[in-house]
Amino acid sequence: MKIIDRYITRELLIPFTVVAVILATLFSSFSSARFLASAASESLGLAAMLKFILLKTAIALEVLMPIALYVAVVMGLGRLYRDQEISVLRSAGVSENRALFAVLIVAIPVGIASGVLSIFVRPWAYEESYMLNAQAEAELNIDRFQAGRFYGNEGKGRVVFVQAKDDSGKQMQNVFHYIHKSGSSEIILAKQAHQQELRPGERPQIHLGEGFIYKLMHSGAKDTVVQFEKLVYYTDSGNVLDYKRKAAPTSALMKSDQPRDIAEFQWRLSRPIATILLALIAVAFSRVPPRQEKGEKNYYAAAVVFAIYYILNGLAQTWVEQGTIGKMPGVWWLYVLMSLAAFALLAPGFRQKVFVRR
Template sequence: MKIIDRYITRELLMPFTVIAVILSTLFSSFSSANFLAGAMSESLGVGAMLKVVLLKTVIALEVLMPISLYVAVVMGLGRLYRDQEISVLRSAGVSENRIIFAVLIVAIPVGIASGLLSIFVRPWAYEESYMMSAQAEAELNIDRFQAGRFYGSEGKGKGNGRVVYIQTKDGAGKQMKDVFHYMNKDGTSEIIVAKEAYQQEPIAGQRPQIHLLDGSIYRLMHSGTKDTVVHFEKLVYFTDSGNILNYRRKATATATLMKSDQPRDVAEFQWRISRPIATILLALIAVPFSRSSPRQGKSERSFYGAAAVFAIYYILSGLAQTWVEQGTISRVPGVWWLYILMALFAFSLLSTGFRQKLFLRR
């Protein structure tokens, strides 16, 4: 790599790194605030909550990286234009194609990294996130519960969730007394109270279980049907952790999605493998919007134009995926019509004739 290419790529990598770190930090902070507001940290545990936030941030990187690169190209090349460094480079014989080549030196590795995240890391992160969220919503794991405190978690659906209370626990945390468990799901409330309880040692291949002694089950039917009360001497409570094995396409391996004919699977597969293409095309589209006249300094027209173009892309990418999911558009053209339009738009912006018309007034 020649010194000019290294200089331009450095001017792009510095803002890209800073913007990516800032966006990742903001996203992590927002996710943490959502967990705390939803009282999930109590039932999940602080350490597990931080792991879920980290997983969600990793998932978001496939979107945050193209955004960061797009803004970095506008800012990085924009500074070179404002400081007349591009003019100096052109007087030294550096062509427009050379600048585009330097942008691609950064965009292609970032696109590949975004693609690897989307194709391989995204399914794993979703699977881990689903499993931990399911444990917070459904699993009655007493190891994380302290005596004398109420713990709650929100389930899927309006009004769904559970509350757990344990009056006392022994030193080992396995023997409990005066246990209260409330769960509301799909219009039915269930209250379990027991004088004593203990957690069964986990056995490989079996679902976790808790043994409740000398208690009652109150099942309240909000639909108007008859309520029921059951008294028991011993009740074996199995957790609902088996539900986490249900099929979820976002956590499904990319190779499995590739073989599926289901519209939702096709949309998810095409979304994953389109990340490198989207990243590179966005970087190329950002190049014309970085140009500004040295006398004018920072051009507001370029900034608003770049923001508008990205907003349109974001809306169209969501529509393209939704249309494939709903079967409105088949596997071919799938979501690829959007990237064909983006490629044509990028090449038209970078062409000499269109570029002169667009920036002639500056």
């Protein structure tokens, strides 16, 4: 890589790194605040909570990275134009296309990274987060209970008491569980209990040992008592971790003919393309006339263009999900429009118009 290319690339990578870190930090902080305000935060330990936030951030990176690159190109190249460094390079016989080449040097690896995140990391992160959510929502979540305390849920008529837990915190002793149901009440007493590790396709469950189930009828019918040695209790608040398209492997989505699966599959494949096209479009808005201290108009225009892209991106995916648009053209019409816009904005005629007013 030549010195000029390295220099321009560095001017792009620095703001890209700064903006990406800021966006990821803001997103993580926002996710943390929302999570701490939810009831699920009471059910998970600190390690699980941090894992959940990291998973959410990893999912968001496929969107945050293209945004960071878009901003970096507008800011980084904008400084070079504003300080007349591009003009100096042109006068030295260096084509302005070198700046475009430097943008591609940065945009292509970032696009590939965004694609890897979308195609491989996204489904894994969603699957892990779904499992953490289901684990946290389980009414008999072993992590939420401390020994010697009563836990109640007035809305669901549930009361739980655990007399003791072992040193590892994975086993409970002398468990009392009461739940009020329509027309009856149920009491479960068990000497031992432990929560089964949750796997995809399973409902949250807890394994009880050596106990009794008392079913008390409110209508005057006969009460019942059942003694058990082993009992698998499935919580009624946790949903089965069945097929969820966001957590589905990309290979499975590719074979599906369901509109929602097609939309998810095309979203994942489109991330690298969107990243590179956004970077190319940003080049046009980085061209600030020389000696102009600020380029507010360019920045405003860049923000408006990105907002339009964001809206159209959501519409394209929604139309495919609803079957309004078929698998072809799918979401790809948007990227055809973006390609045409990029070529138009980067055309020599447009370049000349940028510097008409100084």
